[in-house]
Each structure stands twice: as structure tokens, then as C-alpha cells.
Amino acid sequence: MIEHLNNLGISALAEVEQAEDLQALDVIRVKYLSKKGEISLLMGKLRDLPQEERPVFGQKVNETKALVEKALYDKKEVLENIELLKTLENEKIDVTLPGYQFYQGSIHPLSQVIEDVEDLFVGLGYEVAEGPELENDHYNFEMMNLAKDHPARAMQDSFYTDENMLLRTHTSPVQARTMLAKKGQPLRIICPGKVYRRDNDDPTHSHQFMQMEGLVIEKGLNFANLKDALLKMARHLFGPERGIRLRPSYFPFTEPSVEVDVSYIKKDGTIGYIEVLGAGQVHPNVLSMGGYDPEVYQGFAFGIGIERIAILKYNIDDIRHFYTNDLRFLAQFKGVGQ
Numbered sequence: 001m002i003e004h005l006n007n008l009g010i011s012a013l014a015e016v017e018q019a020e021d022l023q024a025l026d027v028i029r030v031k032y033l034s035k036k037g038e039i040s041l042l043m044g045k046l047r048d049l050p051q052e053e054r055p056v057f058g059q060k061v062n063e064t065k066a067l068v069e070k071a072l073y074d075k076k077e078v079l080e081n082i083e084l085l086k087t088l089e090n091e092k093i094d095v096t097l098p099g100y101q102f103y104q105g106s107i108h109p110l111s112q113v114i115e116d117v118e119d120l121f122v123g124l125g126y127e128v129a130e131g132p133e134l135e136n137d138h139y140n141f142e143m144m145n146l147a148k149d150h151p152a153r154a155m156q157d158s159f160y161t162d163e164n165m166l167l168r169t170h171t172s173p174v175q176a177r178t179m180l181a182k183k184g185q186p187l188r189i190i191c192p193g194k195v196y197r198r199d200n201d202d203p204t205h206s207h208q209f210m211q212m213e214g215l216v217i218e219k220g221l222n223f224a225n226l227k228d229a230l231l232k233m234a235r236h237l238f239g240p241e242r243g244i245r246l247r248p249s250y251f252p253f254t255e256p257s258v259e260v261d262v263s264y265i266k267k268d269g270t271i272g273y274i275e276v277l278g279a280g281q282v283h284p285n286v287l288s289m290g291g292y293d294p295e296v297y298q299g300f301a302f303g304i305g306i307e308r309i310a311i312l313k314y315n316i317d318d319i320r321h322f323y324t325n326d327l328r329f330l331a332q333f334k335g336v337g338q
Contacts, residue, residue, distance in 0.1 A: 002057065002060060004042075005039075005042060005057075005060055005061060005064055006064075008032065008038055008039055008042075008064065009039070009064040009067060009068065012028065012031075012032045012039070012068045012071070013067065013068065013071050015028045015031075016028055016068070016071045016072055016075050017071075017075070019075060019079070020079075021079060022076065022079050022080070022083070025072060025075055025076055025079060028072065029072055032068055033065060033068060033069065033072075039061065039064060039065050039068065040065070042061050043058070043061055104334075106330065106331075106333060106334035107333075108322075108330065108333075109310050109314065109322065109330070109333040110210050110306050110307065110310055110322055112310075112333065113237075113306050113309050113310045113313065114192045114210065114212065114306055116236075116237070117190070117192075117212055117233070117236075117237070117304070117309075118190065118192065120232070120233060120236045121188075121190045121214065121233075124188075124229075124232070125188055126188040126189055126190050126214065126216075127187075127188065127189050127190075128189070128190055128191075128192065129174050129175075129177075129178045129189040129190070129191050130174060130191070130192075130193060131168075131171070131173055131174035131177050131191070131193070132168075133167060133168055133193065133194055133195075133196075134161065134165060134166075134167060134168075135165070135166060135167070135168040135173045136164060136165060136173075137163075137164050137165070137166060138164075139173035139176045139177060140166060140168050140169060140170075140172070140173045141153060142289075143173070143176035143286065143289045143290065144170075144172045144173075144176065144252060144253040144286060145252045145253050145283050145285045145286050145289075146252050146253075150252060157197055157198035158196075158197065158198065159196050159197075159198065159207075167195075167196035168195055168196065169195055169196065169197050170195050170211060170213065170303065171191040171192070171193050171195060171211050171212065171213045171303070172191075172213060172253065172303075174189075174191035174193070174213070175189065175191060175213060175215045175290075175301065176289075176290060178191075178215070179215075179217070179290030179291060179292065180290060180291055182291075183291055184291045184292055184293070184297075186217055186218045186219070186297075187215065187216070187217050188215075188216045188218075189214070189215050189216075190212055190213065190214045190215075191212065191213045191214075191215070192210070192211070192212040192306070193210070193211065193212075194208055194209070194210055194211075195208075195209060195210070195211045196208050197209075206307070206319050206320065206323070208323075209305060209306070209307050209319070210305070210306035210307060211303060211304070211305055211306060212303070212304050212306060213301060213302065213303040213304075214229070214301060214302045214303075215282070215299065215300075215301045216229070216299055216300055216301075217282065217287070217290075217292060217297050217298070217299035218297065218298070218299070219296060219297055219298070220298065221281075221298040221299060221300060222281075222298065223256070223281060223300075225300060226279060226280070226281065226300035226302070227244075227246065229300070229302070230244055230246075230260055230277075230279060230302060231243075231244050233302075233304075234260075234262045234276070237309060237313060238262055238264075238312070238313065242262055242263050242264075243262075243263040243271075244260055244261065244262055244263070245260075245261040245262075245263070245273050246258040246259070246260060246261075246279075247259045247261065249278060249280075251278055251280055252283070253280075253282070253283050253286050253301065254279070254280025254281055254282060254283055254286075254300075254301055255280065255281065255283045255284075256280055256281060257278065257279070257280035258278070258279055258280055259275055259277075259278055260275070260276055260277045260278065260279055260302070261273035261274060261275050261276065262274060262276050262312075274312065276304065276308060276309065276312065277302055277303060277304040277305070277308075278302070278303055279300065279301065279302035279303070280300065280301065280302075281298065281299065281300050281301075282298070282299035282300060282301055287299060307319050307322060310322070314333070
């Protein structure tokens, strides 16, 4: 039995040495070391040996098995290295090929306009104020001098979640909240953010759009201060040669109120005007509800549509381009204003 075991060991080692690939090596492993392999089966012969010979034979079987296992491991490592070298030889990398191109994103055009306007007004001493988009009817309408039965509410068809809560129709409730928080102290704020109205989706309207409103409350303010702020904004956005024209209008939260037109040069060389925003002096009722004495404090406010500014500034023909995530459209603004 010992001689047979030795011969098996010699045969196994010789076959391992001659193996040319990993598949052949695995066949050898199964032949000698698997559960039914020739060396493994010898352990079952122990019961046929005298009691005193069993320990010696069992030890010899384990030693032979260990030698074959080590030979298989070493040969496998050699064959794997050979396979790797063949793979590297056959799969050469052409370092002259161009690499992958990774595209860097850019700031959205609407965000660029917001940041541009913010830079102007922060430089003039304004603070940026924010508030919730799901707003209470009290802040959205009533504190803006729009009582529940006010006919002007029909101008702002709204998304209500219940009888008291709605998606804000303008950023004016941010002004209301800020006035109450300031507790009658002077303020200068701008309020950028999303607003929602039930407008039809067409090239000039959307149910969701961006707005930025401004509010200044101080002692001794008059209409000239409002005009100066509007002229600064128009020239900052559209160029230093621009002028503005103020036309009488109506807003429940300002009195007097104006529509603001910005000048442009027509093709024939004459000057034309295009409407861009609304503004006015803060209504005494709004000042009172916000905690200010209208006999002591005066204020002015204005509101601009960010999409409208971007459309005019960049000559865009459809408001829906801003929300379709078309990379061809957005790529045109990479680096603009940055």
C-alpha cells in the first residue's frame, strides 16, 4: 500500500509538471484529490490495515496529499501568470487614442439672472430674504391688501391645497413675513423664488415661474427713490444706454402704481419701449398690517419675472426652454455672466 501510494504521488507530481493550461490542471486535481480521487480513496483503506500500521499509513497519505496540493498551487500560479502575459500581449492599449470627454455643467440661465440682480442690490445695501413656497392665504393675499372678496384675486388664479393654504402666487408673502419680523424697523430686501399660477403653458406663460421682488421701507422715501432704483436695475441688466418709462397702473399693494418699460433701439433707429416689471409706493394699508406707521414710514416695492428678464436679455423665443433640460439650449449659457 505504501509503494502504491508513493507511485500515485510520483505520477501526480509528474502530471502536474506537464500540465499546459488551467483546465488540464483542474482535471489532475479531480483525478487525485477530489472526494473520489485516487489519493483520497486510500484513506478508506485504513480499515483493512492492522491497527499498528494505520497511523503511519494515514500520515503518509496526508503528506502525499499535501505535496500534490502544493504542486498544484504552484503550477496554477505559473499558468495564471502565463495567461496574464498572453492577455496583455493581445490587448495592447493605443495611447494615441483620445480619452473620454467629460462635460462640465454650468449655472442655469435663470440662476444666472437671479445672481446678477442679487449682486446689484446686495451692493446697494439690500438683504436677500426667502420664505415658504406653500403659503398661508393670510400672508399671500390679505397682508398684501387683497381681502377674501377682493376682485383682484381673480387676476391670480391659484393652486390651493385647502381653504387656507396655497402655492404662493408671488414672493410678496416673503415681504409680509419680513415686515412682521423687523417689528417696525427700516428694511431693504429682495425676495427671489418660485411662484405658481394657473396660467396656460404657451411660449410666454407657465404654471411655474421665477420672480424677484424688492421692498424698501424707510423714513422720507418718495417716488424719486423708486425711479432711481428701477433705472439702476434696468441699466445693470440691459446696458448703460437704456432708459425707462413709467406708466400709471394698478396693484392692490402699492399706491401709486406703475408699469415699467425699458427702452430699446428699433431697426429703423428710433427708440421703442417694452414692458418688463411693475412697481409702486407701498400702500398705507400694507404698511399698517406689517407693523409700520404710514405717517412715519414710506416704502416702495417692485416685482420682476426672472424668465421675462432672461427672455429679453438673451433673446429667447419660448419660456418653456428653461424647463425642458435640453443640453443644446443650456450649453449656450455656459460661462455667460460667470
